[in-house]
Amino acid sequence: MRGEQSALAPRGPEAELLHGLTWLLVSGAAVIFLITMVLLLLALSGRDAWKRRLASPRAVLLLGALVPSVVLLALLVHSSGVIATLTRPAPRPLVVEVVGRQFWWEVRYPAQGIVTANEIRLPVGRQVELVVTAPDVVHSLWIPALHGKIDMIPGRENRLRLTAGQPGVMRGQCAEFCGAQHTLMALFAVAEPEADFEAWAERQRAPTIPEGQGREVFGRAGCGACHGIRGTEFAGRIGPDLTLIGTRHSLGAGTLANHRETLAQWIAAPQQVKPGNAMPDFRRILSEAELDAVAQWLEALR
The missing domain is CATH 2.60.40.420 (Cupredoxins -  blue copper proteins)
Structure with a gap:
């Protein structure tokens, strides 16, 4: 039952965008923290010259208002661009409906007339639109190698677009406490070439049923x-x-x-x-x- 389950190992373009944004924010926060600690140490060093410089109106305006505003504005513009890219629809996505139940996942392919459970099959390179909901309690679907989390709310449909960039098996998890077996509510996303996906879909539509x-x-x-x-x-x-x-x-x-x-x-x-x-x-x-x-x-x- 192994499968990649890490936001630090992206397996699709959407996950790669989130991965890059994460490292940008973490790296930026680390640099700002180090600069702040250096300035704090200089202020506490006991040297009057540094105290006067850091307490001057110009330093307060520059370090306390202008620099944070420029940094935060730049991050906001970049993050907005990432969000716009993530929400940009592709033509003719594969629609997959996922229903969070207690405590398993119902997976439907409405155009193909397929219903399955606890596993999402994805054709590599084709954008998939997940349409998610729940009949009773709130769940949260998270396949970190492909995208971020999306809430599954009773009475409401939420949508998430993702693309598998390479074949493989990725593990997902319910990320919102939903009851007694929340921790045992996983699923697998299986990405495979388009031809293999179509063959799987054909077997689903017309399965061979043994007797016995x-x-x-x-x-x-x-x-x-x-x-x-x-x-x-x-x-x-x-x-x-x-x-x-x-x-x-x-x-x-x-x-x-x-x-x-x-x-x-x-x-x-x-x-x-x-x-x-x-x-x-x-x-x-x-x-x-x-x-x-x-x-x-x-x-x-x-």
Whole structure:
């Protein structure tokens, strides 16, 4: 479940702009702090000549008003230019809707008719417009390698434009306390070449669904009442969509690595793995053989 999660390692043009602005502000603040400390030491040195110079009206006006005003104005102009660049729309961005839920992420591609969870696929070099909201409590989506934070507020849509500059896997996190499992609410942004993204989207629209005991157990246990899988009779919308779940990097929004054993572990005791989530435990409902069959079937959804 590794993925870059650092604002100091930008992986896109928007993140690079923020990275440059951050270092400019930090470096400028450090220089101003050092100059201030030097002047303070000179004032406290006991030399009357320095005290008179620093206390003169000209020094007070220059160091206390003019220099700070010029520096702050320059930073304001530069920051405004960065903000204007960050908010400048590109033609035909890929629209991705992200809904913050307790405690996972629903991800929708409205133009492609795709719904997935806890993972955002991005074509490299194409601007993506994230349209974010939440149904109940406030969340904050933050993928630091790609952009800054954006709040997800019930009853309101916020928008953020970002671009992945190179292929790779980047980790994101909810950055606003949202409840008991706030810390276990991560997601992954997977950037890949345009052709690979289109191939992934095509598999999402027309997935290959294997048969087997796992599918039968999945239906008999009522899993389809909460979870949807395109290409099947399962159309639940309460929990995460499980189409192609076998391709995802994690389970439970970054809680577990995704493979057959952890799938069985999650189905058997999700409240033990991530207390407070909306999924009930199935360890008293399904046998070990049935749990393994469902996990094997879900892992095969690729």
